[in-house]
Amino acid sequence: MLDTTTLPDLGETAAPDGGPAPRPLKARRNRGDRIFFGGVTLSGLVVLSIMVAVGLFLAIQASQALRSTGLSFLTTSEWQPDRGKFGIASVLLGTVLIALVAVSIALPISMATALFITEVAPTWLRSSLVALVDLMAAVPSVVYGLWGLFLLEGQLIPVSRWVNTFFGWLPFFKVVGADPNSPLSSASVYTASAFIAGVVVAMMVMPIQCVVMREVFSQVPVGEREGAFALGSTRWGMVRVVSIPFGRGGIIGGTMLGLGRALGETIAVLLIISPRFDINFHVLEAGGNSVSSLIALRYSEASGFGLSALMAAGLALFAVTLVVNFTASWFVARSRSGAGSEA
């Protein structure tokens, strides 16, 4: 009788109303847990309040300037807050131009690099290439700025000149004051342009995009990959019909993430570009502007009202980067690679 297990007799002891009352699943926390949860909740709330404070403070400070100008803030291109004439038309346009140049240069390179790492490179090389891309993302922006100012600018001026000579009829590539037919024309019309700043920013954006895309491409289901090979596809054929469609969300998301970073870049742009305050679509032409370099240039000499105007410009930039980043994470989360698929 010792070695038999007896089950408790449930039948007789059940509650009269048809079954045992459900056990409460909510555990009572002991004191240690309560202190612990209090602590982490507090830290969460502190972080929340800091972040909300930054946003709210910027908004409140900016509102003073915004109230005085109203909607003309978006259309004015000058920046003379003490005379009451200021707006972000030219600086925001400059920011967007630099970011677009950066992304359009970085996108093909980062996508090809990501595909090279996941599909083409021999296995023994892969981890070191991944480390190199991460390293590229970690190099400080001031180093890229110095590189762009002292090395790249000299190399890019002939490129600008060439593009202007042969594609100058496109409004984008026009340069006012440049004469492509005269071989002795000065190179100074091509220096410090949005194009050169954009190339430098592309260097910073490229690794960010590449990391996201590589992550997505490495999640391509092996089954689909091998299915394509089994149907006789070449490697590029497989990439075209399997990898790229699978990673579309990651490609778009990574690109936008890089765009968000490019919009906010300060130091490299500040080093390279020479500020100007007019609507200028010509990316190859000398001079340009961006919101963050405007803030870095003008914060110290600004009066109270001028600072408020700078904050309004910063807030506009933040709104743009916020939209871009949230769109990016929406695309990444919605992509197929986000959901688990058969391997």
Added chain:
Amino acid sequence: MTTQEPMQPVLEPDAVPTSPATVLPTRSRTPLAPQVRRTTKRMSRNDIYMLLGAGASSLATTMLLFGRLTPLSGGLGFIVVGFGIFLATYAVLVSLTEDRPAVVDKVMSVLLASAAVVAFCALFSVIIFTLWRGRSALMHSNFYAQDLSRTGPLDPLSMGGITHAIVGTLLMTTLALIITVPLGVACSVFLNETHGKTAALVRTVVTAMTALPSILAGLFIFATWILILGFERSGLAASIAMSIMMLPIIIRSADVVLRLVPGNLREASSALGASQWRTVWHVVLPTARSGLTTAVILGVARGVGETAPVLLTAGFTSTMNLDPTKGPMVSLPLAAFELVRSPQPTQIARGFATAAVLMVLVLVLFTLARVMGGRPAGRLSKRQTRKAAERSKGDSQRIGDRRPSAAQHTPVPSTLEAST
């Protein structure tokens, strides 16, 4: 032919056709040609010859074009034209033996590889160029041992150095770490251990804040801390600005790392009767330690290199300042930025050398992060394994020592007998 034969069953002439039976194909008399094993290697010798041939041909053609046949010139143009000719030659060479999809495949592979080469060449050119331009200042030992207080822009490189910037960077980063690490880790624990509406809100806001341009973090501190509260520009102000920028980065990556801790470890801990904070403290955080370290180091690497917030909040000085609460303090990126804006070649060389020191610092941090974060959550290093083994040995000894006395106090079998 042999594969066709089973279709028409070969029957013996006098055999009675009964039920359909399996018929083995007759082997052909002539021996088959020996099969050649297909190579599954990615590159055959033929491919390499084709690449080399296309390369040589494009080099020769481009050299002929530049200067001899056409008035083309310029280094970048040479590379671009040469690459175009190389691709065309390679495509033609491959098309001699392969069909169209194979040609496209080979050409695309070369294109992908060359994009990667361009990217990595750019990286190496950044690193080498910075070291090269800074070499004249980096050679002098006084560069690491003095500050710039008694050195004018015209003084030779054998005078002055950037100790003040190195110390400034270290102080600011330490202060920023003191603020961000406890707050960031606690906040990511909060995000992972509670699943309420507050956590969702905090997560959304933190995600939004990763989009904050770094200059705005600086502008915020400049407007509040310096203009409204009236403190002077100092290392402390800069480290607060850096913290605001680093916090979202650290929280985001720590959140991801904590989410990777296997659920069965938590459940095992709860099943053993541990309360939730003990589970977090003794199971979750140690398991994720290497990932958390990586998160912090990556945040630091980002913060150390960031110039914009420091530019607005720390001020600029050329003297050593050890007190982060008083007086301007300078960091490495800011010093590099200010030095290269001077027209003097010695100052520019100092600026490049400062950038090189900063870059080396970031590289070291980055390598540390790779070494520590190379392992997934829960996998221990050799040293940790040894330590864990020692601990467990100690535990078993402790339990072994207590067993005789424990047995006396709770005579297990007797109670069982008494109950039945």
